[in-house]
Amino acid sequence: MSSALYLVLLFSALWTLSFCGTREFYVVNQDKNWTDAQKYCREKFTDLATVESQEEMNALIAVLNGKTGRFWIGLKLKNENDNNSWIWSDGSNSSYRYWNDKEPNFGRGPMCVELLQGSEYKWNDAGCHNHNKHFVCYKKLPLILINQTKTWREALRYCRENHEDLVSVHTEEIQHWVEKAVYYASTANVWMGLRHTCTLSFWFWVSGVSICYQNWAPGNGTGVEDCSRGERTGAVQSGSKQWVSLPEDQRLNFICTTSEGESKTSVDYNSKDDQRHIRNDSFLILLVSFQSFRTRIRQPLLEQDLHFSQ
Secondary structure, eight states: OEEOOOOOOOOOOOOOSOOOOOEEEEEEEEEEOHHHHHHHHHHHSSEEOOOOSHHHHHHHHHHHTTOOSEEEEEEEESOTTOTTOEEETTSOOOOOOOBOTTOOOOOSSSEEEEEEGGGTTEEEEEETTTOOEEEEEEEEOSOEEEEEEEOHHHHHHHHHHHSSEEOOOOSHHHHHHHHHHGGGOSSSEEEEEEEEETTTTEEEETTOOOOOOOOBOTTSSSSOOOOTTSOEEEEEETTTOOEEEEETTSOEEEEEEOOTTSOOOEEEEOTTTOOEEEEBTTBOOOOOOHHHHHTTTTSOOOTTTOOEEO
16 A cells, blocks of 8 residues: 655664674773783773784784884683684684794793784784783774675665665764774775665665764765766765765675664665655654755655655
8 A cells, every 4th residue: 555654753873882893993001911901901992802804904003003012912822732722802713813933832821912013013922921011902893894896776785684784874983983994995985875865855864864964075965966877875985084976886895784773764775766665664754854854844745756655
């Protein structure tokens, strides 16, 4: 059954730090043994640093930025009688290693891993409780970069089928998380969950949150959009980290959110007529930001412009 329903829903999304995704590293300039460093990281951040790829190691080296000394990370030998039983503090089982020459050499007692500044921060095993050192913690970001190239529609479908949604950047803090995530991108632009409707001429997030924060690159997003090739979609630049308006058929990396607690409100797009079908449990609603709606409140909304199905 089809009907026209004109409803403005104003709400803000709830974000938690319980997502899987990109890590943000923090160097702590306090001297602690490995166990105390682990405790500190778990209290203040997420855990001692886990490094699962060369890309993450490069990011960690960039954060260290030439700092001298030795730094604990989260790798520890689980079983002193098994030299292959290395395990990360957060339980990750990545096989990535960045050992220094002739390392590990397995001393006595519990063994943990430190970074050595003099050897390009390569890894060395050291007694977990024999020495106090500075250390590196990480914080999980509530995002994950998908290093595949897809159109905007394909990216939206992928995020909703495998994670939660394309990312909505409605605060400066989330913009900061996005900037960290695009560090690993292989395309110059990266899709977000930002969509433009040519019919009503405004931008909106597909998650339903209002557009309260914006970070457009000059000449993008604030004027009349060219709809000759269809609806426009939003991406973040890997370099400047600003937003750009692009045709939806470009193939880019994209960023998903992965929280199980995110709102289940979603916007589907019919590829034939690009009608907006918005569903939320048993009823359907049109999500419009208050600012955009306010400028159009005196204009009649035509039934042929908005179509809902149940």
